[in-house]
Amino acid sequence: xxxxxxxxxxxxxxxxxxxxxxxxxxxxxxxxxxxxxxxxxxxxxxxxxxxxxxxxxxxxxxxxxxxxxxxxxxxxxxxxxxxxxxxxxxxxxxxxxxxxxxxxxxxxxxxxxxxxxxxxxxxxxxxxxxxxxxxxxxxxxxxxxxxxxxxxxxxxxxxxxxxxxxxxxxxxxxxxxxxxxxxxxxxxxxxxxxxxxxxxxxxxxxxxxxxxxxxxxxxxxxxxxxxxxxxxxxxxxxxxxxxxxxxxxxxxxxxxxxxxxxxxxxxxxxxxxxxxxxxxxxxxxxxxxxxxxxxxxxxxxxxxxxxxxxxxxxxxxxxxxxxxxxxxxxxxxxxxxxxxxxxxxxxxxxxxxxxxxxxxxxxxxxxxxxxxxxxxxxxxxxxxxxxxxxxxxxxxxxxxxxxxxxxxxxxxxxxxxxxxxxxxxxxxxxxxxxxxxxxxxxxxxxxx
Amino acid sequence: xxxxxxxxxxxxxxxxxxxxxxxxxxxxxxxxxxxxxxxxxxxxxxxxxxxxxxxxxxxxxxxxxxxxxxxxxxxxxxxxxxxxxxxxxxxxxxxxxxxxxxxxxxxxxxxxxxxxxxxxxxxxxxxxxxxxxxxxxxxxxxxxxxxxxxxxxxxxxxxxxxxxxxxxxxxxxxxxxxxxxxxxxxxxxxxxxxxxxxxxxxxxxxxxxxxxxxxxxxxxxxxxxxxxxxxxxxxxxxxxxxxxxxxxxxxxxxxxxxxxxxxxxxxxxxxxxxxxxxxxxxxxxxxxxxxxxxxxxxxxxxxxxxxxxxxxxxxxxxxxx
Numbered sequence: 190x191x192x193x194x195x196x197x198x199x200x201x202x203x204x205x206x207x208x209x210x211x212x213x214x215x216x217x218x219x220x221x222x223x224x225x226x227x228x229x230x231x232x233x234x235x236x237x238x239x240x241x242x243x244x245x246x247x248x249x250x251x252x253x254x255x256x257x258x259x260x261x262x263x264x265x266x267x268x269x270x271x272x273x274x275x276x277x278x279x280x281x282x283x284x285x286x287x288x289x290x291x292x293x294x295x296x297x298x299x300x301x302x303x304x305x306x307x308x309x310x311x312x313x314x315x316x317x318x319x320x321x322x323x324x325x326x327x328x329x330x331x332x333x334x335x336x337x338x339x340x341x342x343x344x345x346x347x348x349x350x351x352x353x354x355x356x357x358x359x360x361x362x363x364x365x366x367x368x369x370x371x372x373x374x375x376x377x378x379x380x381x382x383x384x385x386x387x388x389x390x391x392x393x394x395x396x397x398x399x400x401x402x403x404x405x406x407x408x409x410x411x412x413x414x415x416x417x418x419x420x421x422x423x424x425x426x427x428x429x430x431x432x433x434x435x436x437x438x439x440x441x442x443x444x445x446x447x448x449x450x451x452x453x454x455x456x457x458x459x460x461x462x463x464x465x466x467x468x469x470x471x472x473x474x475x476x477x478x479x480x481x482x483x484x485x486x487x488x489x490x491x492x493x494x495x496x497x498x499x500x501x502x503x504x505x506x507x508x509x510x511x512x513x514x515x516x517x518x519x520x521x522x523x524x525x526x527x528x529x530x531x532x533x534x535x536x537x538x539x540x541x542x543x544x545x546x547x548x549x550x551x552x553x554x555x556x557x558x559x560x561x562x563x564x565x566x567x568x569x570x571x572x573x574x575x576x577x578x579x580x581x582x583x584x585x586x587x588x589x590x591x592x593x594x595x596x597x598x599x600x601x602x603x604x605x606x607x608x609x610x611x612x613x614x615x616x617x618x619x620x621x622x623x624x625x626x627x628x629x630x631x632x633x634x635x636x637x
Numbered sequence: 638x639x640x641x642x643x644x645x646x647x648x649x650x651x652x653x654x655x656x657x658x659x660x661x662x663x664x665x666x667x668x669x670x671x672x673x674x675x676x677x678x679x680x681x682x683x684x685x686x687x688x689x690x691x692x693x694x695x696x697x698x699x700x701x702x703x704x705x706x707x708x709x710x711x712x713x714x715x716x717x718x719x720x721x722x723x724x725x726x727x728x729x730x731x732x733x734x735x736x737x738x739x740x741x742x743x744x745x746x747x748x749x750x751x752x753x754x755x756x757x758x759x760x761x762x763x764x765x766x767x768x769x770x771x772x773x774x775x776x777x778x779x780x781x782x783x784x785x786x787x788x789x790x791x792x793x794x795x796x797x798x799x800x801x802x803x804x805x806x807x808x809x810x811x812x813x814x815x816x817x818x819x820x821x822x823x824x825x826x827x828x829x830x831x832x833x834x835x836x837x838x839x840x841x842x843x844x845x846x847x848x849x850x851x852x853x854x855x856x857x858x859x860x861x862x863x864x865x866x867x868x869x870x871x872x873x874x875x876x877x878x879x880x881x882x883x884x885x886x887x888x889x890x891x892x893x894x895x896x897x898x899x900x901x902x903x904x905x906x907x908x909x910x911x912x913x914x915x916x917x918x919x920x921x922x923x924x925x926x927x928x929x930x931x932x933x934x935x936x937x938x939x940x941x942x943x944x945x946x947x948x949x950x951x952x953x954x955x956x957x958x
Binding site: 403409411476517521524 | 655732733734752754755756757759760774775776777778812815838839840841843844
């Protein structure tokens with residue numbers, strides 16, 4: 190099943206109505222059959238009663254045929270190879286994959302070559318995004334110079350250039366004093382700091398430690414290496430009054446620690462990525478390097494706890510954690526393989542598992558995928574509101590298919606979900622009112 | 638495939654012990670028995686594998702295992718090529734899979750691989766169409782070592798079932814330990830692992846073994862004491878404070894050996910660090926140490942493995958398929 194990506198569509202002008210859609214409004218926590226009206230790229234009106242008496246006359250009208258319509262996904266954690274490793278992924282190929290995956294805004298990690306610790310790189314990403322015209326692309330600024338965890342990067346200048354948050358990507362800041370100062374300093378710019386909590390001295394292994402790592406003879410990372418850092422970071426937030434977002438929570442203990450911190454009213458939020466609620470460490474069996482991730486895939490007990498965390502809202506958001514790797518990086522012995530998996534095109538279908546399994550409602554899922562990340566990163570999309578950008582997706586929750594690495598639009602194919610049966614598919618992606626992706630199966634289409 | 642003699646199922650590769658059936662293991666051991674006498678006679682050579690080519694591909698230094706495979710293959714009439722990987726194109730940056738596919742194009746019948754990374758041999762086996770034998774991959778498995786240990790024990794004790802075996806020392810870094818844990822338990826023996834907690838793999842008890850942190854309780858009443866080499870080259874960071882402290886608490890000497898059954902056998906996969914994990918007095922104890930017998934059995938076991946994998950085949954796998 191393929192679709193088309195439209196790069197050259199002109200900006201949306203006039204009015205377009207999407208009618209007969211099951212509208213998901215995450216901020217209102219509602220789902221209903223209704224319509225939405227777009228004018229000049231912005232949401233003009235929406236609701237169950239809009240056009241209830243029939244399709245509007247004289248404007249373009251798209252009948253969704255009862256398919257779901259939601260705010261486009263806001264992916265707060267993706268990596269591309271541009272600049273530095275364009276053979277793995279360019280901003281353009283990532284934009285194409287994101288459009289097909291229903292992602293209308295993405296925040297790009299700063300761990301490129303060179304790392305985004307200089308304002309010119311933030312401007313470079315913005316300029317390229319304007320040329321590519323697919324998906325809103327934002328960038329993180331580096332938290333420390335060279336992502337080395339030692340000296341603070343120029344957060345103020347980076348923020349001025351457009352950095353939406355600061356992180357050292359998959360490099361945890363081991364030095365508590367550095368993170369403490371970063372949290373203090375960021376307050377001056379009201380900046381969000383994003384941190385991967387893994388105690389680095391305990392994280393030198395290649396998979397989660399346990400029976401599986403013992404059988405495979407691979408050095409393991411103890412799951413407790415995560416909660417140790419989570420607890421340290423909670424204390425640093427308490428000490429500084431700063432604003433911290435922890436990324437890729439993967440263990441049961443971390444969820445517990447974060448629940449307690451949130452109960453105490455600390456300014457701390459967190460996310461996870463689909464591998465941590467849809468896979469466990471069995472997925473690295475037989476040395477499957479596509480299952481080598483940071484943090485490593487954990488036990489079944491941890492996987493269930495992550496789902497519980499998403500249900501209770503302790504885990505605020507879901508990110509794709511898209512990280513392309515080419516064959517040379519993955520077709521090597523497990524310990525030598527580069528970690529990471531692509532995730533833009535599987536983010537929605539794998540996350541929909543939570544809905545099919547009745548663990549989340551659709552509005553709750555789109556809080557985690559769209560409205561909450563947009564709010565945390567202060568991005569304009571991700572919600573249904575009059576005057577908000579018309580960044581929308583139409584999708585079919587029931588369409589069953591099997592993830593197949595050979596049909597990915599990403600430049601590389603390293604998906605930990607390869608061959609996984611999934612249910613749900615993006616039928617159309619709309620960015621500021623113009624369709625940037627349409628699946629061949631979405632026939633209703635425009636009056637054309 | 639008319640080998641009625643052993644009733645062995647045809648194995649495509651020998652990558653590890655995990656997952657093998659007791660019948661396959663017994664079959665391989667039975668087949669090995671046939672070769673012991675042959676190896677002890679004056680005319681040691683048969684032409685069972687005449688015309689076959691075996692490549693020894695060792696990415697990690699090894700003298701004894703490589704030689705053992707070479708002797709085994711030659712005694713069956715196969716041609717043997719030793720790839721000196723340390724000076725080959727691997728050093729020039731060629732990847733493991735490129736090396737594998739290059740060798741594969743030369744149409745060998747078997748490739749024997751040792752590699753320092755766990756899983757490297759499994760990876761290589763996916764890219765070639767000849768038989769692959771794992772001669773040790775990282776900290777994962779060393780199946781022919783476990784088979785030769787089992788053959789040694791079975792000949793001395795007449796069986797494996799019901800025996801109590803203590804595997805002692807650096808379990809964490811040992812592929813020999815993992816292969817032996819699998820094999821001995823598949824064959825009905827009970828296994829204890831004994832060593833300092835820092836050299837125990839996480840959740841090793843879930844592999845079905847008893848875990849002991851001191852030699853006194855670990856060796857109590859065991860039939861077999863299997864010592865492992867302290868793999869100092871794999872140790873980054875401090876696992877044990879010093880070699881002398883290690884020897885004091887975990888080195889096998891006659892005092893600690895008293896806890897085992899009086900007729901307990903002493904085994905070691907070699908090469909031994911005398912005075913580190915084993916005292917010369919017990920290593921050289923002619924009545925109880927079977928360390929040299931293990932080496933002898935190694936050749937027989939590898940002959941059996943080669944026969945099971947590539948014997949009786951009219952063509953190389955690629956051509957026959």
